[in-house]
Amino acid sequence: MRTFKLLLAASFFSFIFYGCEVDPTSNDDSLEVSQFVKDQAPVGWQLNKTVVSGSEMKSLTQNSDYLEDEGVEGLSKMSALKSNALLLNKEMKQYVSKMQILGKTNGDSLLFFEDNTVIGVRKGLYYNSETSIARYYEVKYKFAAWRNIEYDSSHVTAFLNFTLDYDGDDQLKTLHQLQTFEEGFFVQKIQTNAEVTDWDESDVTGIIATTDAWYESGRQLSHLKQMVEIKPDESGTLREDFDFRDGKTAYRQVTFKNDGTGTFEKKTREGILVSGTFDSVEDDLQGSYSETIDFPEGRYIDKIVKNAQVSVTLPDSIFNADFSEAVYFESGRVDSERVALQVSEEAGVTTSVFEITKSNGAHGTLTINETENESNLDGNWISFDGSYIVLSAEYYFDGSSHLHYEVFESETAYDNGDDPLIVADYYFSPDQTCTGTLSYEGETYDVNFNDSGEGELSQGGKKSGINLFK
Numbered sequence: 001m002r003t004f005k006l007l008l009a010a011s012f013f014s015f016i017f018y019g020c021e022v023d024p025t026s027n028d029d030s031l032e033v034s035q036f037v038k039d040q041a042p043v044g045w046q047l048n049k050t051v052v053s054g055s056e057m058k059s060l061t062q063n064s065d066y067l068e069d070e071g072v073e074g075l076s077k078m079s080a081l082k083s084n085a086l087l088l089n090k091e092m093k094q095y096v097s098k099m100q101i102l103g104k105t106n107g108d109s110l111l112f113f114e115d116n117t118v119i120g121v122r123k124g125l126y127y128n129s130e131t132s133i134a135r136y137y138e139v140k141y142k143f144a145a146w147r148n149i150e151y152d153s154s155h156v157t158a159f160l161n162f163t164l165d166y167d168g169d170d171q172l173k174t175l176h177q178l179q180t181f182e183e184g185f186f187v188q189k190i191q192t193n194a195e196v197t198d199w200d201e202s203d204v205t206g207i208i209a210t211t212d213a214w215y216e217s218g219r220q221l222s223h224l225k226q227m228v229e230i231k232p233d234e235s236g237t238l239r240e241d242f243d244f245r246d247g248k249t250a251y252r253q254v255t256f257k258n259d260g261t262g263t264f265e266k267k268t269r270e271g272i273l274v275s276g277t278f279d280s281v282e283d284d285l286q287g288s289y290s291e292t293i294d295f296p297e298g299r300y301i302d303k304i305v306k307n308a309q310v311s312v313t314l315p316d317s318i319f320n321a322d323f324s325e326a327v328y329f330e331s332g333r334v335d336s337e338r339v340a341l342q343v344s345e346e347a348g349v350t351t352s353v354f355e356i357t358k359s360n361g362a363h364g365t366l367t368i369n370e371t372e373n374e375s376n377l378d379g380n381w382i383s384f385d386g387s388y389i390v391l392s393a394e395y396y397f398d399g400s401s402h403l404h405y406e407v408f409e410s411e412t413a414y415d416n417g418d419d420p421l422i423v424a425d426y427y428f429s430p431d432q433t434c435t436g437t438l439s440y441e442g443e444t445y446d447v448n449f450n451d452s453g454e455g456e457l458s459q460g461g462k463k464s465g466i467n468l469f470k
Contacts, residue, residue: 031462037422037440041457042468043381043389044405044426045434045449047356051366051377051393052401052432054321054341054354060254060262060278061287061310062319062343132162133173148185153178171199175209186427187400189214198232205232213430220244221429224399234258242431244269250431260287268431270452271296276306281319285312289321301453301469302328319343327469335359335469348372360384366391377403387421388414399430 112125120142126135140152155176161169177192190213198206211226223243230236235258242250248269256262260280267273276291286309293304306325313320323339340355354366364381377393391405406420426436426447434449438457449455453469 031457031459031464033445033457033464033466034440037438037445037457038464038466039385039470040383040387040389040407040422041424041438041445041447041466042449042455042470043383043407044391044403044424045455045468047364047366047379047381047391048393048401048403048426048428048434049432050339050354050356051368054323054339055352055368057278057289057308057323058310058319058321058341058343058352060256060264061280061289061308061321062312127160132160134158134160148182149179150182151178151180170202172196172202172204184216186216186219186429187213187396188216200232205234206230215429217245219429219435220246220433221431224430240430242269259283268451270450272452281310281312285314287311295452299452300330300467302330304328316344329469354379358384364389382411383407386410390414401428402426403428 108126108128110124111127113123115122120140122139122141124137127133135155135157137153137155139154141150143149143152155174157173159171159173161171173196175192175194177190179190181188190211192209192211194207194209196204196207198204208229209227211224213224213226215221215223221242222245225241225243226239228236228238235256237253237255239253240251244250250267250269252264252266252274254262254264260282261278263275263277265273265275273294274291276289278289279287281287289306289308289310291304291306293306295301295303304325304327306323308321308323310319310321312318319342321339321341323337323341325337325339327335329335336359338357341352343350343352345351348371350368350370352368352370354368355363356366357363362382362384364379366377366379366381368375368377370376375395377391377395379391381389381391383389388408388411389405390408391403393401393403395401403426405424405426407422407424408414408418408420422438422440424436424438424447426434426449428434432451434447434455436447438445438447443459445457445459447455447457449468453467454465455468456463456465458464
């Protein structure tokens with residue numbers, strides 16, 4: 001069977017620019033905030049947008065076989081879903097192969113049970129000799145404190161075709177997953193159900209999967225539903241629907257054909273419309289990507305237009321992308337940015353390197369390392385004023401992420417071990433809205449950024465609005 005990798009949770013939004021536009025949205029000046037803070041506060045939000053957008057572009061253009069190695073970014077996270085199913089299925093078969101008594105059981109029987117209280121893992125295997133359906137479950141109930149997980153269970157079923165000593169005709173049928181998190185953590189529960197609809201012998205060729213995530217009461221996003229349907233001809237649809245506590249909704253959807261081309265669209269809770277096309281590199285090692293983002297009238301931005309040319313170099317299958325992007329402001333000014341992305345794989349680790357240069361001179365390098373089980377980012381950034389920023393991020397299964405960054409006066413100050421001027425922690429929902437905190441000169445501000453490029457800093461009931469595109 002084929003294997004998948006855990007990739008970044010992706011967004012259908014655009015790369016974010018940081019230029020020199022004067023902030024025109026000071027509609028709430030009750031909170032006095034230094035210009036330095038207003039300049040640096042959007043950086044983490046911008047760079048996170050660049051990463052998730054680049055990862056989505058890569059997935060849509062890298063491979064037209066959406067059940068093959070890379071899968072499609074975001075949405076139902078097919079890569080991690082399928083990978084976990086295959087791992088569980090493999091472990092189940094190992095137990096089955098050791099138990100020839102299976103053929104002598106009647107009905108549904110528990111054949112194996114293990115509860116390792118030291119590491120907190122419980123496993124069990126059932127087999128029905130009349131239907132030849134095997135059910136294997138694994139429950140994890142002890143975790144490192146930093147993971148914020150309370151409970152993690154997975155349940156896989158497979159049809160063994162009454163041939164217990166041969167797995168070439170086995171068919172994976174369903175996968176169910178449930179995760180619950182500590183009270184107060186931004187996501188509270190994630191539940192996934194997947195059903196295989198088609199096979200080529202034992203190889204999965206079609207699947208329908210849904211994932212539901214529920215968020216803690218203090219967050220704007222209350223519920224996320226993700227759906228993916230992949231057909232035997234390798235065409236399909238992926239969709240996300242967002243429900244917010246204020247009654248607003250949003251969606252995003254990808255439709256792909258079996259020739260490696262496709263379209264995508266999105267509507268945010270603020271009424272921003274996104275549309276685009278893609279062509280994968282699979283047929284000739286060359287591909288393309290285009291995206292247009294239209295803002296409602298009255299916003300300080302008119303539209304964002306993005307184009308990318310992508311390629312794969314052999315024999316190492318290194319993925320390269322060159323982006324050019326323009327932001328059109330209502331004032332008539334046009335800003336631009338270039339991003340060079342290179343993706344390689346070695347020893348089960350996928351490494352994505354973003355080299356970003358903005359028109360105002362800001363630049364930096366972001367590196368993401370991904371394995372089957374986690375995705376982490378590290379990077380550095382030099383702002384237009386010479387400030388030096390170090391940042392790190394962790395990306396979660398449902399598309400949420402936590403980003404931490406620190407701002408120093410200069411790279412020299414960082415090398416000398418000086419204390420950071422700003423320390424920020426941002427928590428992103430799957431729709432890329434953001435809440436968090438930012439500390440500067442002994443003051444701590446609450447951060448609230450939406451997905452339309454507008455945000456605010458607040459403290460003690462007072463607020464200050466800022467634009468995230470500059």
